[in-house]
Amino acid sequence: MTAAGTEHVSRDERRRRTEAAILEAARALFAETGFERATIRAVAASAGVDPALVMQYFGSKDNLFAAATRWSREHVSVLDAPRSQVPAAAIADLFETFEGPGGREGAAALMRNCLTHPEANRTLRDDVMCSVASGVAETIGGEDAELRAGLMAACIMGLGLSRYLLQIPAVATASRADVERLLEPALCALLDAPERPAG
Amino acid sequence: MTAAGTEHVSRDERRRRTEAAILEAARALFAETGFERATIRAVAASAGVDPALVMQYFGSKDNLFAAATRWSREHVSVLDAPRSQVPAAAIADLFETFEGPGGREGAAALMRNCLTHPEANRTLRDDVMCSVASGVAETIGGEDAELRAGLMAACIMGLGLSRYLLQIPAVATASRADVERLLEPALCALLDAPERPAG
DNA sequence: GGGTTCACTCTACAGGCGTTGACCCGTCCA
DNA sequence: TGGACGGGTCAACGCCTGTAGAGTGAACCC
Numbered sequence: 236m237t238a239a240g241t242e243h244v245s246r247d248e249r250r251r252r253t254e255a256a257i258l259e260a261a262r263a264l265f266a267e268t269g270f271e272r273a274t275i276r277a278v279a280a281s282a283g284v285d286p287a288l289v290m291q292y293f294g295s296k297d298n299l300f301a302a303a304t305r306w307s308r309e310h311v312s313v314l315d316a317p318r319s320q321v322p323a324a325a326i327a328d329l330f331e332t333f334e335g336p337g338g339r340e341g342a343a344a345l346m347r348n349c350l351t352h353p354e355a356n357r358t359l360r361d362d363v364m365c366s367v368a369s370g371v372a373e374t375i376g377g378e379d380a381e382l383r384a385g386l387m388a389a390c391i392m393g394l395g396l397s398r399y400l401l402q403i404p405a406v407a408t409a410s411r412a413d414v415e416r417l418l419e420p421a422l423c424a425l426l427d428a429p430e431r432p433a434g
Numbered sequence: 435m436t437a438a439g440t441e442h443v444s445r446d447e448r449r450r451r452t453e454a455a456i457l458e459a460a461r462a463l464f465a466e467t468g469f470e471r472a473t474i475r476a477v478a479a480s481a482g483v484d485p486a487l488v489m490q491y492f493g494s495k496d497n498l499f500a501a502a503t504r505w506s507r508e509h510v511s512v513l514d515a516p517r518s519q520v521p522a523a524a525i526a527d528l529f530e531t532f533e534g535p536g537g538r539e540g541a542a543a544l545m546r547n548c549l550t551h552p553e554a555n556r557t558l559r560d561d562v563m564c565s566v567a568s569g570v571a572e573t574i575g576g577e578d579a580e581l582r583a584g585l586m587a588a589c590i591m592g593l594g595l596s597r598y599l600l601q602i603p604a605v606a607t608a609s610r611a612d613v614e615r616l617l618e619p620a621l622c623a624l625l626d627a628p629e630r631p632a633g
Numbered sequence: 634g635g636g637t638t639c640a641c642t643c644t645a646c647a648g649g650c651g652t653t654g655a656c657c658c659g660t661c662c663a
Numbered sequence: 664t665g666g667a668c669g670g671g672t673c674a675a676c677g678c679c680t681g682t683a684g685a686g687t688g689a690a691c692c693c
Contacts, residue, residue: 246690269550271470285642290682350599351468351550360600368604379616385604386617393592400549401559405567405584417578418585420628424620445660484672489652
């Protein structure tokens, strides 16, 4: 018996359900314990399924990880935000990613492993950080735009890490409103390059 | 034959040298590939030593990791900085830690594993972030001091991650002066709480 | 309603891991 | 100078991992 109940379900529907159950279990485990400690056996057990079935569905553990951490830049509002709204939109994007509907597990799984899993590292750097930062750089423009956008992305990532993964108490327990109120002015300072000191 | 040359060295000196060689190799590997992928065999090979010797010296892989990532808050200048110098000192501390003398490997090893190794997670959160942030909070004072200090620490950590571990190009290749010039104003915005919007 | 498909399971393998205990041999002390 | 100490090595164990292949029974199609 698998996830389904006693009702009748078609074979296709069963397949879709168990695949989703495996993916969900994988996301949760990858996000909680990291890639190496999240064994295929544990994922399968959590999904109520035989380990071999996971292999059959996804081919390898790396494929499973790739499927569990797939990222799309669809809902990245900062890319469409006007210049003055970039800081607020960047913060909002982080909150939506981790606290919005759709679940944080996918993003958390990617972030949790971005320092130790080569593919997660590459994905977060190239497909997320660089991709978004270069879009933001175009929006904000001016001298050092790339670096200022990169620093903004770095601060946002630092916030995400501190709040959702490391769970620094002061940062993790603060309300969204407080974080927005305090951090937005800081990011706004990155919109414009400060005047060079007496040159 | 181990790391020593042909000169005569006392037994104690030999012991100290090989222990240091093992620690250095461990730090480098933990920092590069992470705890799980850095095998004891690889550490031993890199130190030019038998794997069993590593066990004999450190007892277990976890002990070796703890020894390789030991952290002290001795050279954290931000804790002694006057209020207005806190942002500059915080940035300087990061640069000194990763680019100063003494080598970045220890800090990198701790940071690389802070998301996937439980003990590294705890150490970075409690002994580094919380400890420093609460000191900074006392210095800057005012409303939401804990949260503002935590956000500052988060931004600094985001910078460290982006520059030294993820190696986001724009952030990793920038000069120290440019990073300081652009980021300091942003952190200064966290020194004081912005006025509450009309209330 | 019988053959076929396919989701699913069972069992097993090969390799790599941390860890161990017995063993060697140069250095130290009496 | 001889025995003992201890740094260092060797070979091996037991465990856990990702993965493979044969097998099973219910759902599907004609």
